[in-house]
Amino acid sequence: MKTKLGEAGIAEYAMPLNIDTESAGSSLALNEFLEKKLTLNFTGQINCVSCNRSIKKSFNQGYCYPCFQKLAECDMCIVKPELCHFDEGTCRDNNFAMNYCNIPHSIYISLTSSVKIGITRGNNEIHRWIDQGAVKAQRLLLVKRRKFAGLIEVELAKSMKDKTDWRKMLKNEYEETSLANLKPKLLDNIRDLLKNNLELDDAEFIDLDTSELEIKYPVIEFPKKVNSFNLDKNPKLEGTLLGIKGQYLIFDTGVINIRKYAGYRVSLEIN
Numbered sequence: 001m002k003t004k005l006g007e008a009g010i011a012e013y014a015m016p017l018n019i020d021t022e023s024a025g026s027s028l029a030l031n032e033f034l035e036k037k038l039t040l041n042f043t044g045q046i047n048c049v050s051c052n053r054s055i056k057k058s059f060n061q062g063y064c065y066p067c068f069q070k071l072a073e074c075d076m077c078i079v080k081p082e083l084c085h086f087d088e089g090t091c092r093d094n095n096f097a098m099n100y101c102n103i104p105h106s107i108y109i110s111l112t113s114s115v116k117i118g119i120t121r122g123n124n125e126i127h128r129w130i131d132q133g134a135v136k137a138q139r140l141l142l143v144k145r146r147k148f149a150g151l152i153e154v155e156l157a158k159s160m161k162d163k164t165d166w167r168k169m170l171k172n173e174y175e176e177t178s179l180a181n182l183k184p185k186l187l188d189n190i191r192d193l194l195k196n197n198l199e200l201d202d203a204e205f206i207d208l209d210t211s212e213l214e215i216k217y218p219v220i221e222f223p224k225k226v227n228s229f230n231l232d233k234n235p236k237l238e239g240t241l242l243g244i245k246g247q248y249l250i251f252d253t254g255v256i257n258i259r260k261y262a263g264y265r266v267s268l269e270i271n
C-alpha cells in the first residue's frame, strides 16, 4: 500500500492497481472504504514484483526465486545493513547501491508497540513510520550512508528494541512516552560510538533539529484479539473494514498484512 500523511496527521493509504485493465496505474484510496463490507479473493496467480513472471510461491515478499537470488534489494545486507559489502566490491548492483544505499540515511526512534530504534533512507521516513504503525516518531540524525546507519543501529539495539510486536501495534497497546526527551541521551551515545568505533571513523553526521511527529491512523475500532488471514490457505476474505494501521487492513473478521502478499492477484468486491 502506498502511504502519505494527510491532513490532521492521519495516515492515508492507497492500493496501486497494477492489473491489466484500463484502471492500471491508478490507485484506490482505501481510507474511504472504512465501515464498508469488502470481499478479497486471491485468484491463485502471483506475479514477481520485479520481472512479472508468473510464480507459484513468492520469496522476500513478492519476488520469484531467480530475482530473490540475484537482485541487490533481496540481499541479506538490506535486512542487516551493517553487513553492507559495497566496500569489498561484491555488491550485487552498484547502481542500486548508489541510489538506495550510499545516500543519506536517517536514524530515528519511533513508538510502535514500544520505543524502537530504526533507520531508513532520508527521503523515506514518513512512509517507513506509517508502514510500521508508529504513533510517534523522532529523528535523531542523518548519516551519509546506509552502512553507517546500520552499524549505529546495531549498537543502540543492544539497549533498546529494534522490532515491533505487531499484535500489540494492531491492538494499539503502547506506553505513552516522550521521544523528544529520549533524544539527547541517545545522541550522546551515538557521539561516543562515533569517537570509539573505527568502522565509523568516516561517518560524518548531521544532527537533525526536529520535533516529535505524531501519526494517527484511520481506525474505527482496534481488534481485541488478533487473528490473521492467510490467503495461501484461505483465498477468500470477507469482512467489514474497521481500520488500517501499519501495513495491515483490520476487518471485524481478522487482520491481513498486505505487504506479505505483494504480487498476488486479488479481486476486490465492495458490498
Ligand SMILES: [Zn+2]
Binding pocket: 048, 049, 050, 051, 052, 053, 063, 064, 065, 066, 067, 068
Ligand atoms: Zn522475478
